[in-house]
Amino acid sequence: xxxxxxxxxxxxxxxxxxxxxxxxxxxxxxxxxxxxxxxxxxxxxxxxxxxxxxxxxxxxxxxxxxxxxxxxxxxxxxxxxxxxxxxxxxxxxxxxxxxxxxxxxxxxxxxxx
Amino acid sequence: xxxxxxxxxxxxxxxxxxxxxxxxxxxxxxxxxxxxxxxxxxxxxxxxxxxxxxxxxxxxxxxxxxxxxxxxxxxxxxxxxxxxxxxxxxxxxxxxxxxxxxxxxxxxxxxxx
Numbered sequence: 001x002x003x004x005x006x007x008x009x010x011x012x013x014x015x016x017x018x019x020x021x022x023x024x025x026x027x028x029x030x031x032x033x034x035x036x037x038x039x040x041x042x043x044x045x046x047x048x049x050x051x052x053x054x055x056x057x058x059x060x061x062x063x064x065x066x067x068x069x070x071x072x073x074x075x076x077x078x079x080x081x082x083x084x085x086x087x088x089x090x091x092x093x094x095x096x097x098x099x100x101x102x103x104x105x106x107x108x109x110x111x112x113x
Numbered sequence: 114x115x116x117x118x119x120x121x122x123x124x125x126x127x128x129x130x131x132x133x134x135x136x137x138x139x140x141x142x143x144x145x146x147x148x149x150x151x152x153x154x155x156x157x158x159x160x161x162x163x164x165x166x167x168x169x170x171x172x173x174x175x176x177x178x179x180x181x182x183x184x185x186x187x188x189x190x191x192x193x194x195x196x197x198x199x200x201x202x203x204x205x206x207x208x209x210x211x212x213x214x215x216x217x218x219x220x221x222x223x224x225x226x
Contacts (some may be wrong), residue, residue, distance in 0.1 A: 024146050024223045031141035100217035108136045108211045 007105040013071065013078050013085075021074035026098065029073040030105055034058065035066045039075060039089060045107050048086040051078070126184065126191050126198075131206040133186035136154050139211065142186040143218055147171065152188060155202040164191070164198040178200045 030036055034056050044067055051067060052060075067087065070076040075098075077088045094102045143149055147169050154167055164180060165173075179202065183189040190201045207215045216217075 001156055024144050024149060027140045027218075031137050031144055033137050036137060036140075050114075052147035076147070098221045100213050100220070104134070104211055104213035104217050105140075107213070 013025075013080065015071060015077055016074040018074070018090075018096060021090075021093060021097045023098060024102075025073040026075060026101070027093070029069050029075050032066065032069075034062075035070055036105070038066060038070065038104075040106060042076065042087065042089040043091070043102075045089075048079075048088045051085040051087055126193065128184060128185045128190055131187070131209060132134060133202075134203075134206060134210050136211060136214075138186040139188060139207070139214070141190050145179065145182075147175075148183055148188075149218070151179060151183065152202060152215075155189065155200060156204070156215075158172050158202075161192075161199040161201045164200055 030039065037056065038054060042049060051063075054063070056063070066074070067085070069079065071078050074090060074093060077090050078085045091102060127161070150169065150199065151167060164176075169176070176195060180189070180191065180198075184191050187203060187206060190203050191198045204215060
């Protein structure tokens with residue numbers, strides 16, 4: 001591990017507490033077709049997913065922006081592992097805060113991003 | 114009724130068909146605290162509400178923008194009556210397109226706008 005990697009590993013990624021997750025912010029995070037698709041894919045996974053394993057034909061920086069938006073609004077959790085990040089959907093936290101919301105969103109038919 | 118009023122009455126307000134209502138657009142429309150509060154208030158009403166009957170301490174043009182966003186994404190229906198507009202929540206249409214979504218959104222605790 002390089003010094004930079006070690007520093008990155010040590011940097012803590014911001015996640016709101018469950019009680020801090022707010023509805024307007026979550027709705028905004030989910031209002032982008034690409035972010036909605038990320039959430040759909042994560043919802044299908046039983047294991048955390050490595051960042052970069054989803055490809056929507058957009059730039060890496062755009063994907064990073066989408067992941068950050070989802071993380072900072074409390075929709076996903078990310079953890080650094082060496083040079084990659086592992087990503088989970090915060091399904092239990094979202095269900096606790098907004099019962100039925102995620103289920104309704106996931107049940108709706110996807111539209112082309 | 115003046116000529117201008119008559120013209121305004123004749124102008125048709127755009128509403129998407131039920132099948133054209135898209136999830137990302139609806140989530141975006143609901144992601145603003147003021148728009149979310151408009152939807153909450155409309156959900157409480159059994160009768161259509163006149164525009165201008167809600168006051169959140171924002172400018173009239175901001176409120177007009179919020180109503181237009183809600184209307185053009187299919188969340189509300191508006192109809193001109195003389196110099197005012199009557200507004201309804203498109204609850205049945207939203208329930209048909211995204212079962213459970215509106216219910217989950219309305220069930221969540223409001224946050225200060």
